[in-house]
Amino acid sequence: MADVAGYKCAVCGNQNPPEEKYCGTCGHWLPDPDFPAEPARRGGEKKTAAPKGGGALLSVLAVEVDGPVLRAAVVTRGLRGVGMGQSFKMDRAGPGELITPEEAAALIARVEKCPKNVVLVSPAVTMVEIFMDIKRIKKMRPHQIKEAVRWEAEPYMTVDASESLVGYQIGAEVGDDQTGIWVSMLPAEDYLAVKRIFADLGLRLKRIYPPDVCFPLGAAPNRREKRMAMLDVGSQTMKLALVEKGRINAMRSLPLGLAAAGEHMGGAPSPELEPSLVRIFAEAGAGDGRVLVTGAGGLDRGFIDFLNNVLRLSAEPLPPCPGCDVMPEFAAVMGAGRRELYLAGGWRFAGVDDEVDPVKRLRERIHIFPIVTVAAMVVLFLGHYLILNYQMTRAEANRAELERQRDELQAAVERYAALQGESKDLERAKQLAKDHVYLLREGARERLGELETYLGALLRFKPRDMTMAQIYPLDTAGKWHVSGTCANVMSVTYLALNMQSEEWCNYVRVISITRAGAREGDQAASPGKAVYDFQLEMEIAPRVAPPTDNQQRNGTP
Secondary structure, eight states, X not given: OTTEEEEEOTTTOOEEOTTOSBOTTTOOBTTOSSSXXXXXXXXXXXXXXXXXXXXXXXXXXXXXXXXXXXXXXXEEEETTEEEEEEEEEEEOSSOOSSOOHHHHHHHHHTOTTOOSEEEEEOTTSEEEEEEEEHHHHHTSOHHHHHHHHHHHTGGGOSSOGGGEEEEEEEEEEETTTEEEEEEEEEXXXXXXXXXXXXXXXXXXXXXXXXXXXXXXXXXXXXXXXXXXXEEEEOSSOEEEEEEETTXXXXXXXXXXXXXXXXXXXXXXXXXXXXXXXXXXXXXXXXXXXXXXXXXXXXXXXXXXXXXXXXXXXXXXXXXXXXXXXXXXXXXXXXXXXXXXXXXXXXXXXXXXOOOOOHHHHHHHOGGGHHHHHHHHHHHHHHHHHHHHHHHHHHHHHHXXXXXXXHXXXXXXXXXXXXXXXXXXXXXXXXXXHHHHHHHHHHOHXXXXXXXXXXXXXXXXXXXXXXXXXXXXXXXXXXXXXXXXXXXXXXXXXXXXXXXHTSTTEEEEEEEEEXXXXXXXXXXXXXXXXXXXXXXXXXXXXXXXXXXXXXXHHHTOO
């Protein structure tokens, strides 16, 4: 096509001339139907799709050492997840399981906008599986677990435990309250050497991961299968992992790589290859399902056919994930990036690092204790002040509310007292009205006779210090109510006894005698003397004809 300027390799990203059939960098067959090259249009190179993360917030450079090949990719984490940006591979100058300064410099030179953090995947980090009490593990902090597994795995280390760095990955639980733990091990001097190499380039080495725990996570989080097996075929080793519900449950390894498999399929059979593959699949329980092939073997169609036709497996190369073009060769690189960018710290523990327990570091830096103490006291007193201020504000608000309720209650009490006074006045008015009605109904002539009888007796028996205030009839015939004032309590008794001695008087009952004090203009009391209010109730017998005053003067009946 006239507008095609070249083809971009699907594996390493190198742009090749349009007449080339094989990539000049990695040797990949560009017309491969499974991983076809992408045409680059004239007038400028076609822009690559944005990583899955979209708007990356975090990024890390992941590098894998696989025999004679180095693979690297920029792994990013954005709002929508983890994705892979620029990725490529390059040949190494010599053997070795760790990166050299020259290789690191050449690798960094090819990365556009290289992140400051680096993680390395290397077979130099070995792994062993140990078993520990699960109850003991749950009670320990991560650094305590790391220290414990260091000494548990010491028999399998090539150097002393004190000179090694370790990481750990907690596996599945087994019987007798035990859990399997995969321990990553690397001599401390090797780690520090790699750390210095990247530090000289202005980068920061975060961790070195074993490939065993990285390639399963390169694609497993994006797969929907509940259970799947993945076989990573590198240039020198093969590694099998069984993943169930996103968790690695079994791992096996073979010291045979793609080169040995190629010789076996090319006419120089290896007596160990097929039995060893059958054994590790049987031990992991992964021989009855789908097998995804990663690593360099995932691009070798002859090896895929060998697994399907000879070992009777259902194998296929790792397909690209939707929205994340992770090639089989870069599964371990992607897995290392995923582990490092995982929000929680559990996935990062599988890598080897030289971090020190924060508690231990704090104990070593004893000189900062006074600063921490002062800061803690400042925070304590500031918090105490804020709490007191908040409580005082609440108390003031509560006091204002209680005062408002008190004023409302006092107003209600005053209204109640006023209504009680009005009620008593109404009762008196009602009683007076009833008396008036009774007087009008029964006839004033009969009650007037009773009144005349009482007044006549009153002229005879009333003491001189007594003043009458009210005399009015009650509802019942013959009953009268009398009230007034006097200067001596005995005057009330004298009047009652004399009245009651009359034949026409049924009884005289003293209702009340109360001390009222001296009142101005009261004739019954001497100046400065006490005055008593009294109330009487008197009943006049209706059938007794009391003598009138004329009869008493004439002596006639």
